[in-house]
Amino acid sequence: MQRRTVLALLLCTLSLSALPALAAEPIPFVMQLTRSADNYGHRRALLQIDRVLNDLGENRVKIVVVAYENGIHALLADNKETSQLVTKLANRGVQFRACRISTAAWGLTEEEFALEAEFVPAGATEMIRLQTLGYRYWRP
DSSP: OHHHHHHHHHHHHHHHHTOGGGOSSOEEEEEEEOOOSSHHHHHHHHHHHHHHHHHHOTTTEEEEEEEOGGGGGGGBTTOTTTHHHHHHHHHTTOEEEEEHHHHHHTTOOGGGBOTTEEEESOHHHHHHHHHHTTOEEEOO
């Protein structure tokens, strides 16, 4: 009987030590905001991030959102559906990257974007770059 108890405790300890939740560094994720018929899909994606941060904790995950194509509109300062969420999430540690190609294609200027947006040369390239650095892809 004692042998089983010791074995069970050992297995439990090994299982717990393998959990990513116990990692010293936050686990990095990258989410893309691209196509959506309207701002509702982008808002839902941002609300998912907020929920994940509530459930897992801000120190357990590191999230970067890369916006390109139609998703670029989610980062506009005057976007009534998403601007407050972008600010809230940025205050919680989420990083936002806006594609310069999409910005130009939509005839937008950097001044039209939320202060939280950092600009990158190309959104798709940034997605790939982050994944090569170990970020896990999170599909909204």
